[in-house]
Amino acid sequence: MIKVERLNKIYQVPLKDPGFWGSLKSVFSREYRQVHAVNEISFTIEPGERVGFLGPNGAGKTTTLKMLTGLLYPTSGTCEVAGFRPQDRHVAFLKDITLVMGQKQQLLWDLPATETFLLNRALFDIPHSQYAETLTELTELLDLADFADQPVRNLSLGQRMRCELAAALLHRPKVLFLDEPTIGLDVQVQAQVRRFIAEYNQRYGATVMLTSHDMNDVAALCRRIILIDQGVVRFDGSLEDLSRTFGTGRQVSVRGPRDLLEKMGFAQDDDRMVRLVPRQEVNELLGEVLRQIPSAEVTVADPPLEEVLRRAFSAEGEE
Known part of the structure; x- marks a missing residue:
């Protein structure tokens, strides 16, 4: 239904020095730079x-x-x-x-x-x-x-x-x-x-x-x-x-005393305290939470999509 192969869109953006003389110069001798808005994308x-x-x-x-x-x-x-x-x-x-x-x-x-x-x-x-x-x-x-x-x-x-x-x-x-x-x-x-x-x-x-x-x-x-x-x-x-690719951890959400949970690295999110941790550290964190707050209500889930995307684009920016 939709097929895209090596699609490109390049804009020519005029360059101009600041001030009156820059404007005057651009009238007679204009220079451009290329902006690749879309660069060799392919998908079906x-x-x-x-x-x-x-x-x-x-x-x-x-x-x-x-x-x-x-x-x-x-x-x-x-x-x-x-x-x-x-x-x-x-x-x-x-x-x-x-x-x-x-x-x-x-x-x-x-x-x-x-x-x-x-x-x-x-x-x-x-x-x-x-x-x-x-x-x-x-x-x-x-x-x-x-x-x-x-x-x-x-x-x-x-x-x-x-x-x-x-x-x-x-x-x-x-x-x-x-x-x-x-x-x-x-x-x-x-x-x-x-x-x-x-x-x-x-x-x-x-x-x-x-x-x-x-x-x-x-x-x-x-x-x-x-x-x-x-x-x-x-x-x-x-x-x-x-x-799986970019959500490298799990989100642990807890209902419990805010002061104790903040000491364990949790942050407020609406009516819960949340913390993102690597998957291999989830059990250790759950044990610590339940030892200090036996009555705590705890849930473990994949991180929100917003967090996954933030990590995805951060990782790309570092490459």
């Missing part, structure tokens, strides 16, 4: 997969998504999505994909979301019967009935985001590119959006490529992770493999 995503495409700010995530959706032309390399070259912007290709960006909107601000739905029906040439059927399904899945007819400017952020998803999926795309789809949403709406994406994936067999800084999105939706940093793919594998 099969139909129906849900893949997390993760990396720090400036890693090349959004640039990659824009190339895969045809918004940017690659400098070199090839990419294929749903059997098309994205940069050709073929009409059939545009009907097979959608790009949802949490910080962008397509809804018409002063009109109800239903007006945007009708506009998209015309743009994508959706048959009336399919449009009615899909809109009914999306209204039910996203719980839009109470506000879809209100002007968009009157909607909350969560309501707008749900309408954005509906507008983006009315044409039943086969490939979903989601860039921070839950950014700024409250916990309840985030959970609703995640459930909807999973349901859409299962119902239509759609391929999902997700970028997000919210690891709850990733843990709930993605079994496979691709890590990108400085334009280079650093890891491609399952969540379990990611934890």
